[in-house]
Amino acid sequence: MSYLLETKNITKRFGGLTAVDQVSMGVEAGEVVALLGDNGAGKSTLIKLISGVYKPDEGEILLNGKRIEIESPIDALAQGIETIYQDLALAENLNVYSNIFLGREKTRKAFGIIDVLNHAVMADESRKVLDRLDIHIPSLKSTIRTLSGGQRQAVAISRSIYWDAKVLIMDEPTAALGIAEQKKVLNLVKSLKNQGIAIIIISHQMYDVFEVADRIIVMRRGVKAGEVLVKDTTPDEVVGLIVGSETVKK
Numbered sequence: 001m002s003y004l005l006e007t008k009n010i011t012k013r014f015g016g017l018t019a020v021d022q023v024s025m026g027v028e029a030g031e032v033v034a035l036l037g038d039n040g041a042g043k044s045t046l047i048k049l050i051s052g053v054y055k056p057d058e059g060e061i062l063l064n065g066k067r068i069e070i071e072s073p074i075d076a077l078a079q080g081i082e083t084i085y086q087d088l089a090l091a092e093n094l095n096v097y098s099n100i101f102l103g104r105e106k107t108r109k110a111f112g113i114i115d116v117l118n119h120a121v122m123a124d125e126s127r128k129v130l131d132r133l134d135i136h137i138p139s140l141k142s143t144i145r146t147l148s149g150g151q152r153q154a155v156a157i158s159r160s161i162y163w164d165a166k167v168l169i170m171d172e173p174t175a176a177l178g179i180a181e182q183k184k185v186l187n188l189v190k191s192l193k194n195q196g197i198a199i200i201i202i203s204h205q206m207y208d209v210f211e212v213a214d215r216i217i218v219m220r221r222g223v224k225a226g227e228v229l230v231k232d233t234t235p236d237e238v239v240g241l242i243v244g245s246e247t248v249k250k
């Protein structure tokens with residue numbers, strides 16, 4: 001198997017507690033891997049090791065088969081690893097295209113000398129990426145505050161895609177959404193997968209997981225308790241792996 005992103009025996013300790021214990025996992029381009037486990041199982045810590053929030057105490061991270069060091073979240077972004085957290089980190093008062101270009105604004109010269117924001121180019125480029133992902137937001141001049149939860153999620157995802165994410169990590173993407181919007185976000189995940197993005201998704205919603213994931217990795221008390229292909233498993237078996245009643249599969 002050729003993983004786009006891979007961890008090998010990765011470990012993270014907090015004092016005497018081993019939050020992530022020798023975990024090896026990977027995700028291929030165009031694949032969706034779901035990370036499941038009870039509260040405290042180590043899912044978020046594992047994600048934070050991959051997204052540069054923490055540095056591993058042991059083990060390694062590989063991108064395209066090459067060992068990489070991830071110095072910080074910004075460094076992770078520079079290497080094509082984008083993470084969408086629940087709070088999304090969008091600027092509520094800014095409009096859609098300003099959020100897509102937040103911190104990386106396009107400028108033009110006014111009167112040949114002064115740098116000013118190039119609204120036309122940012123709006124145009126944003127429209128292209130939204131269209132590519134089949135996301136419908138009537139006006140890109142709407143402020144984020146006026147958008148629904150699903151639309152906000154879509155803006156955050158569009159920003160990642162515009163800036164060339166290779167690996168997209170999503171922590172509970174549908175948790176705060178209504179049913180119709182959950183469905184849209186799931187469709188968006190499928191569309192990203194079809195465009196070759198490697199996706200790691202944390203979700204408690206078993207339905208979502210069976211709907212979009214190719215593979216499930218179950219964490220329990222810091223260790224990888226099991227790994228199954230969605231086509232070969234059932235929700236019951238996965239629940240068994242999460243709570244520890246099912247035999248360990250690796």
Ligand SMILES: Nc1ncnc2c1ncn2[C@@H]1O[C@H](COP(=O)(O)OP(=O)(O)O)[C@@H](O)[C@H]1O
Pocket residue numbers: 014017018019037038039040041042043044045046
């Ligand atoms: N920054 C931290 N400092 C100390 N302990 C932490 C920290 N982050 C997480 N932990 C502990 O590590 C374990 C795994 O947590 P976490 O990765 O958040 O689990 P999950 O996301 O699966 O609920 C838990 O026991 C948690 O209390």
Ligand SMILES: [Mg+2]
Pocket residue numbers: 043044045
């Ligand atoms: Mg968590």
